[in-house]
Amino acid sequence: MDILLSNELNALYENRVANLDKQQLMPEHIDAIIDDFATRDGVTKIIIGQSFCGLPISCLSMGNGPKKVLLWTQMHGDESTATAAVLDMIQLFTAKLSTSLNTNWHSLLTIHIVPMLNPDGAAAGTRENAQGIDINRDALALQTPEGRALNAIVEKIQPDFAFNLHDQNDYFRCGAHGKSSTLAFLAPAFDAQKTINPARRKAMVLAALMQVHANALLPAGIARYDDEFSARSFGDQIAGRGISTILIESGHYPNDQYRQVARTMNVSVLLHALNMLCEQLHWTTDEKLKELEIKYWQIPENQENKLCDLLIKDLGFAGNSYTTDIAIRKQSRFSPLTLVADIGDLHQQYGLNTFQGLGYTYDPGQSYLLSEELYLTNESYIELLKKGYSHFVGNINLIENHSDYIVIENPKYWHDDKKMMKGVTPAGFLCKEGERIFAFVMGEILSL
Numbered sequence: 001m002d003i004l005l006s007n008e009l010n011a012l013y014e015n016r017v018a019n020l021d022k023q024q025l026m027p028e029h030i031d032a033i034i035d036d037f038a039t040r041d042g043v044t045k046i047i048i049g050q051s052f053c054g055l056p057i058s059c060l061s062m063g064n065g066p067k068k069v070l071l072w073t074q075m076h077g078d079e080s081t082a083t084a085a086v087l088d089m090i091q092l093f094t095a096k097l098s099t100s101l102n103t104n105w106h107s108l109l110t111i112h113i114v115p116m117l118n119p120d121g122a123a124a125g126t127r128e129n130a131q132g133i134d135i136n137r138d139a140l141a142l143q144t145p146e147g148r149a150l151n152a153i154v155e156k157i158q159p160d161f162a163f164n165l166h167d168q169n170d171y172f173r174c175g176a177h178g179k180s181s182t183l184a185f186l187a188p189a190f191d192a193q194k195t196i197n198p199a200r201r202k203a204m205v206l207a208a209l210m211q212v213h214a215n216a217l218l219p220a221g222i223a224r225y226d227d228e229f230s231a232r233s234f235g236d237q238i239a240g241r242g243i244s245t246i247l248i249e250s251g252h253y254p255n256d257q258y259r260q261v262a263r264t265m266n267v268s269v270l271l272h273a274l275n276m277l278c279e280q281l282h283w284t285t286d287e288k289l290k291e292l293e294i295k296y297w298q299i300p301e302n303q304e305n306k307l308c309d310l311l312i313k314d315l316g317f318a319g320n321s322y323t324t325d326i327a328i329r330k331q332s333r334f335s336p337l338t339l340v341a342d343i344g345d346l347h348q349q350y351g352l353n354t355f356q357g358l359g360y361t362y363d364p365g366q367s368y369l370l371s372e373e374l375y376l377t378n379e380s381y382i383e384l385l386k387k388g389y390s391h392f393v394g395n396i397n398l399i400e401n402h403s404d405y406i407v408i409e410n411p412k413y414w415h416d417d418k419k420m421m422k423g424v425t426p427a428g429f430l431c432k433e434g435e436r437i438f439a440f441v442m443g444e445i446l447s448l
Contacts (some may be wrong), residue, residue, distance in 0.1 A: 002039045023257065082248065182222070312328070338443025339426075
């Protein structure tokens with residue numbers, strides 16, 4: 001990871017569990033690690049249930065203190081950043097590597113960690129479980145075996161604090177500026193009135209302490225998630241039981257495809273939170289609670305869909321008779337397919353990459369008619385672009401695509417240069433004085 005981090009984050013990163021720097025973690029990636037941890041001193045493993053397809057759901061426990069903490073992750077199968085992070089934490093604890101955590105934590109805290117609540121979804125790379133149900137919307141009906149397992153462990157251990165660990169998409173912005181939200185915290189509401197009872201106040205205050213800590217390491221990249229009440233969601237329902245509950249959403253950081261910065265930040269903030277729980281008397285006085293509750297509401301809001309992968313400003317259309325902005329995003333976090341997300345006045349939108357289109361005119365390009373087999377490499381694909389072909393018509397099966405680029409098939413509406421339509425893959429060219437200077441390729445602008 002060629003990213004400059006603070007000394008503290010670098011130390012945590014260097015001591016992470018090996019071979020978990022993947023876009024998607026599956027059961028086979030972590031099963032042996034969990035089994036290894038279960039053999040180490042001070043770690044207990046139990047199976048709290050089985051997935052719909054019969055895979056075991058493990059919980060690892062450490063410490064024997066009176067304050068009980070529960071952490072669970074990957075209840076959405078395609079959200080695995082915090083799975084690696086909680087395993088990193090166990091590695092730090094069991095290998096007795098240096099951390100900032102109170103040296104007596106094991107006599108003050110009992111920590112329970114469910115590293116992968118949805119192994120079926122993880123194996124398939126889907127948000128939902130094998131029933132097609134979003135486990136995090138199953139807190140009332142309990143139709144999923146995974147949801148029932150989480151509900152049972154909560155009832156069994158009655159935690160004082162609960163951490164619900166997720167991933168969010170790349171397009172959340174931290175407050176009004178243009179930076180990505182690499183982490184977002186929330187003390188979820190437990191009713192539609194968003195009542196603040198003592199347990200929720202403690203969660204808010206702890207989240208504020210975590211944000212102050214995180215913001216010092218990653219300025220302007222730490223946000224506060226929306227607290228709209230969701231009766232079907234586990235975090236909201238667990239908070240309603242008087243358990244101080246904190247949601248952490250892991251998000252984007254520039255040039256970090258596999259979210260190793262968010263992974264390491266999770267380790268850091270969770271260690272800090274556990275340390276604060278060891279030293280709870282220092283921040284639970286009435287005066288300190290009031291001060292930190294104010295800080296919680298001052299955390300910048302997590303603004304959804306205020307970022308895009310590519311923002312093109314002031315691109316000319318219809319013979320340069322008007323200009324407008326174009327926002328382009330990936331279809332999904334793991335997909336190479338990009339789509340036009342928005343068109344128009346996008347001055348409130350920020351791009352992870354931005355291109356100034358003023359002086360360029362959009363040209364949709366020509367159709368390449370497929371009449372015989374076509375073998376595509378990167379080089380031959382670019383040669384077709386240079387000749388003005390942006391998409392293909394005819395029998396698409398005639399293409400044998402060995403390039404890194406997506407084949408765009410028969411988009412008839414692109415023949416009208418006034419239309420670059422929302423919801424479709426961008427294709428065509430940016431021209432200046434009649435010459436094709438750039439082409440759209442997989443959501444990027446390629447120089448010709």
